Amino acid sequence: MSDNQPNQCVKHVPLFKNLNSSELDEIVNIAHHKKMMRGEFIYHLGDSIESLYVIHRGKVKISRMNQDGKEQVIRILKNGDFLGELALFNTLNTPHYAEVIEPSIICMVEQKELKKLMAKSPELSIKMLEEVTNRLDHAEKLIEHNNLYDALTKVVKILLDLEKNLLVKFPTSKTNLASNLGMTPETFSRKLAVLTKKGYIHSIENKLIMIDQKEALKKLLE
Structure with missing residues (x-):
């Protein structure tokens, strides 16, 4: 997969692995990409998320401020990882930051367009729900780990x-x-x-x- 075909990145995301080639092509057709440098933010605390973001290449740090006002890193995302999936199920303002920590190529799929595909594809909707569940489980384990x-x-x-x-x-x-x-x-x-x-x-x-x-x-x- 070459850098001049970053939209192909959606085909390598585990989230979409159960989709057929026609469904994958539909997602590729509504995806676009952006090159970002270290220190840039995909979104800030309180921003409204309007897209699903896929890390085609690079690394992104997800973090928030704890009660003491210090940064707490929630996770580091790398090639094939994604963020912004919660906005597909509910309109919300993000409770954390997404910062690029090395030169990256980010693929973006607009929320409203992806929702249309989800309405047509039960497989995609189920896979998204599974991933949300996995991430909530990860967050709970992180809290337990840091407290115990x-x-x-x-x-x-x-x-x-x-x-x-x-x-x-x-x-x-x-x-x-x-x-x-x-x-x-x-x-x-x-x-x-x-x-x-x-x-x-x-x-x-x-x-x-x-x-x-x-x-x-x-x-x-x-």
Whole structure:
């Protein structure tokens, strides 16, 4: 898929995987795209969402302000992810921000046009509802995670969640990860330092960590 055919991105979104080729073509025909640079916002807090946004290429940070007035990262979206689906079921003003954190190509499908297709396609409507349910479940787990666990436990859990063959590659900056875990970047770095000093992990580079004692980390969660 080349950059001069970004409308094709909708065909690679899991949301639309159950649609037939004719239905996919209809969505492609109503999609358009926009190139965005780091630091630009797809929408701000309180904006009215009028489109479904698909990340064709790049990364987008979804965040909000917590009760202390500090940014909390809800999730980092990457290629194939999407946002704005809640507006398809209800008119609302968004409770968070959507900020581009690296050069991106965003595909947009207007809400009113997509609603017309949903009226004709029960499969699309059902898939959208499933995705909304999944995201609500993710939000509930994030709240539970941040309320129940101390800082060290949160860091250990994220390391084990991201680990592949004992390597941990952070998908975004430590600042964003810390915010997602409900802590300051300084606290996040201190907990990594504690685990390093104990010999559980060591840093290879800024966003890459090697786990040296995986079983020992698991025991910290018991």
